[in-house]
Amino acid sequence: xxxxxxxxxxxxxxxxxxxxxxxxxxxxxxxxxxxxxxxxxxxxxxxxxxxxxxxxxxxxxxxxxxxxxxxxxxxxxxxxxxxxxxxxxxxxxxxxxxxxxxxxxxxxxxxxxxxxxxxxxxxxxxxxxxxxxxxxxxxxxxxxxxxxxxxxxxxxxxxxxxxxxxxxxxxxxxxxxxxxxxxxxxxxxxxxxxxxxxxxxxxxxxxxxxxxxxxxxxxxxxxxxxxxxxxxxxxxxxxxxxxxxxxxx
Amino acid sequence: xxxxxxxxxxxxxxxxxxxxxxxxxxxxxxxxxxxxxxxxxxxxxxxxxxxxxxxxxxxxxxxxxxxxxxxxxxxxxxxxxxxxxxxxxxxxxxxxxxxxxxxxxxxxxxxxxxxxxxxxxxxxx
Numbered sequence: 001x002x003x004x005x006x007x008x009x010x011x012x013x014x015x016x017x018x019x020x021x022x023x024x025x026x027x028x029x030x031x032x033x034x035x036x037x038x039x040x041x042x043x044x045x046x047x048x049x050x051x052x053x054x055x056x057x058x059x060x061x062x063x064x065x066x067x068x069x070x071x072x073x074x075x076x077x078x079x080x081x082x083x084x085x086x087x088x089x090x091x092x093x094x095x096x097x098x099x100x101x102x103x104x105x106x107x108x109x110x111x112x113x114x115x116x117x118x119x120x121x122x123x124x125x126x127x128x129x130x131x132x133x134x135x136x137x138x139x140x141x142x143x144x145x146x147x148x149x150x151x152x153x154x155x156x157x158x159x160x161x162x163x164x165x166x167x168x169x170x171x172x173x174x175x176x177x178x179x180x181x182x183x184x185x186x187x188x189x190x191x192x193x194x195x196x197x198x199x200x201x202x203x204x205x206x207x208x209x210x211x212x213x214x215x216x217x218x219x220x221x222x223x224x225x226x227x228x229x230x231x232x233x234x235x236x237x238x239x240x241x242x243x244x245x246x247x248x249x
Numbered sequence: 250x251x252x253x254x255x256x257x258x259x260x261x262x263x264x265x266x267x268x269x270x271x272x273x274x275x276x277x278x279x280x281x282x283x284x285x286x287x288x289x290x291x292x293x294x295x296x297x298x299x300x301x302x303x304x305x306x307x308x309x310x311x312x313x314x315x316x317x318x319x320x321x322x323x324x325x326x327x328x329x330x331x332x333x334x335x336x337x338x339x340x341x342x343x344x345x346x347x348x349x350x351x352x353x354x355x356x357x358x359x360x361x362x363x364x365x366x367x368x369x370x371x372x373x374x
Contacts, residue, residue, distance in 0.1 A: 175309075221305045222293055225286070225326045 007123075007153035010131065016162040018244045023192045024203050028135045030188070033196035034058075034161050037187075039142040040115075040149075041108045042101075045094040049101045051195055054187035055161075059146055062160040068151040075119040075148035082118060086111040109141075116141040119148045129154060168236035172229055175220055212243050287351035290333055291344030318365055325358035 012027055020027045037055035045053075063069075076083040089111045093104050124144045129137040139147075139154060147154050164184035173180045180186075187195075194200025205213065219239055226232050258266075258273045266273050283300035292298070332354050336347035 218302065221302050221309065222289075224305045224308060225290065225330055227323045227326055 007155050008125075008130075010129075010155045010158050012131075013159075013162050013165075014241075014244075015166045015168070018240050019165050019167045019188065021244055021247050022167060022240060025191065028131055028137065029197065030191055031131075031158055031161070032137055033191055034158075034187075035137060035139060035143050036196065038140075038146060038157070039105060039108075040090055040112060040145060041094060041105045041142075043146070044091060045101065045104070047101060049105075051187060051190060052101075052105070054183045054190075058161055058164065058184045058187070059150075059157055062157065063150040063152065066150075066152065069149075073149050074122045074151055076115075078120060079118050083115065086115050112141050112145055115145045115149075119145065121148065123147045123151065123153045167240055168233050171220070171236040172232035175223065176227070176229060176232060178229065208246070212246075215239070286329065286355060287333075287348040290329075290351065291337065291347050318362060321358065321361050321365065325354060325361070329354045329358075 017027065019025075020030060033051075034055050037051045038059050039052060039056055042049055042052040042056035043060050072080070073083075090108045093108050096104060099107075124139065124147045127139045127144060129139065131137060137158075143154070143157075146152075147157065161184060164182060165188050166185070170180060170182070170185050170189075172178075191197065194202070216239060219235065223232055223235055226235065256277075262273060262276070265271075266276065280300050280303075283297045284304045285301060288295070289298055289301035329351055332350045333347045336350045337344060340346045
């Protein structure tokens, strides 16, 4: 029997929970920062804009891997002509030689508004998403348009984003000096350092946390004799899992 | 093995040695005695772990100009880890047997490295 996925629920993976709790971040806040930085403009623009490029290209990569739009976007079936014109408008802006990325992103908003107003909502019933009873995420028009355009549920984008976050993997790769092409993780680490946060003060560490930092530092050195990525990742996973257990107990 | 080394004792170390009346030679001997993979990896939280940690950090920070044979390194480190794991599992002797077995692996690694270098020189003849 085929089980039906509930697209109004989002599953928060353990690795993501761990990464957030280690750095004292609220998962809801991280997801909201991701949503706020995913734009149609940055999905197509060539240059790099801190945060925007990572968030938008995380979605781009997912969309390419799914290939859902062979028959076009369902939401825009009824207004192909105006949709095409709006996308051409956005495309022309991305190709403009002059103007800052921020200014160009802003000028795409009139097209985004148009796209937002004309679409038949299929995948995004509302702009508010309940993570649980008390926490909500707010979808931007850009984000909603990107869901409808690629025939994807918002929960898919969020889950895909979270699935790319793993401290253990990052640590293992960094320590083995393996180039890390996971830009989503790089985006997460920017948030850790205050990017997009309302309050970017780095919290003070208590005694237990200092002990953990020391333990982690020593482990990084000790793992020298382990040269396999998988084994190293396993060792870091264990370190972070144990710490997470400590935090939640 | 005894060897003569000539080193520049920096001011900060020299001052401390004078204050506490310790010969710099003694400090380095003490350090040298504690740099040991077999001992460190059979007791990673032991109180003498710092010298090896220092050495490991040095290895981690080194660039590739030391021309380490990566193939040999990977092979022998894996062998070293496996040997320690097996010995620690089999003997409940605080790692005594494991240390000796681990030391043997490192000896063989050293032999392989020397053989490799000798081959390089001889081939050049």
